[in-house]
Amino acid sequence: MRYSLRQLEVFLTIARHGNLTRAADELAMSQSAASSALRDLEERFDLQLFDRIGKRLQLNEQGRLLLPRAEALMHQAEELEEALLKHNRAGELRVGATLSIGNYLAVGLIAEHMRRHPGARVHLDVENTVHIVDRVLNFELDIGLIEGEINHPDLDIQPWRPDELVVFCHPGHPLAQTGILNDDDLLAAPWILREPGSGTRQAFDRALHGLLPKLNIVIELQHTEAIKRAVEANLGIGCLSRITLADAFRRGSLIELKVPGRDFHRMLYIILHRQKYRSAGLLAWLELCQPAVPKRSAPGV
CATH class of the missing domain: 1.10.10.10 (Winged helix-like DNA-binding domain superfamily/Winged helix DNA-binding domain)
Incomplete structure (x- = not known):
């Protein structure tokens, strides 16, 4: 010039x-x-x-x-x-979240982030774990909140908060009278589940290891609310995160079923690209999530 x-x-x-x-x-x-x-x-x-x-x-x-x-x-x-x-001020932030997190946790986080940082903008994309991971890897999202366990050398993966899946049914379903399921009950029941590739499905498959090939999966859906509606219509039993079922359990439209001997606990994760610049907005978001984040990344995730 x-x-x-x-x-x-x-x-x-x-x-x-x-x-x-x-x-x-x-x-x-x-x-x-x-x-x-x-x-x-x-x-x-x-x-x-x-x-x-x-x-x-x-x-x-x-x-x-x-x-x-x-x-x-x-x-x-x-x-x-x-x-x-x-x-050094929080600006625009692109957050990706899996369905359970996006529909039940992320909006509260966004509201608190904007309260702490007036003028900050947050764009939220809600997709399953596979899509969120791909978009973080391609720098299309600044940060991801996911339910699935993944392992990728280019990602910084941080445990965020514990979660638990719950098996549930319609109050009129025969299993509702028992409330406790054994392996025979699990094999006999028609299941309505999340699609493969979702974090919820990954945790469910791990919990029911040994029974998967014999399970009667009648419907696979991409949306949590659709699964709840299908179970409320008594089309089968389902398994979703407890955070998505609190209102339905309180209303009595769905009933929790206990499954002794099966571990439905899991961890929710924060993911970032290792080369992603930690802007003021990104650091502010991480600080907002910090009370639930252990100081070290999950080993072997």
């Missing part, structure tokens, strides 16, 4: 004062430095921007033509400088 912003700043300040000395004082420059900046600008483009009238500098036609464009450019430069100086 054949001119500098400093040269334009000198030109604009002289134009405003009509005097080199006052312009130099405002810019905290020596008079000779200000004069040299203006002279270099004029000589570089072989033009004259001022008529010299004694000690007064009066904008000429070329100067008047340049003035509005120079002012606009300097205004944009000042806005850019202000934005750079505000790098």
Whole structure:
């Protein structure tokens, strides 16, 4: 570039004062430095921007033509400088969350983040674990909140908070009278489950190891609410995160079933790309989640 912003700043300040000395004082420059900046600008483009009238500098036609464009450019430069100086403020954040987290936990986190950081914006994408992981890896999301266990060398994976899956049914289902299921009950029941690739399905499959090939899976759905509606219609029994079922259990529209000897506990995770710059907004979000985050990443996840 054949001119500098400093040269334009000198030109604009002289134009405003009509005097080199006052312009130099405002810019905290020596008079000779200000004069040299203006002279270099004029000589570089072989033009004259001022008529010299004694000690007064009066904008000429070329100067008047340049003035509005120079002012606009300097205004944009000042806005850019202000934005750079505000790098320590929370700005726009792109958060990805799996369905249970996105529908039942993320909105509360977003509300608290925006309360703590007025003017901050959060975009939330809700998809299953596989899609969230892919988008974090491709830098399409700043951070992911997921239910599934994954392992990838490019991801920083942090345990976030414990969770538990719950088997449930319609109050009129025959199993509701017993309330406790053995392996025979698990094999005989028609199941309505999340789709493969979801964190919920991954945890369910792990909990029911040894029975999977024989399970009677009648419906696989991508949405938690659709599974709840199907079970409320008494089409089968389901298994979802406890956080998604609290209201239904309270209303009595669904009934919890106990499964002794099967471990339905799991961990929810925060994932970030290892090369992702930890901006002020990202650090603020991590701090918001911090009470539930152990200090070290989960080994072998």
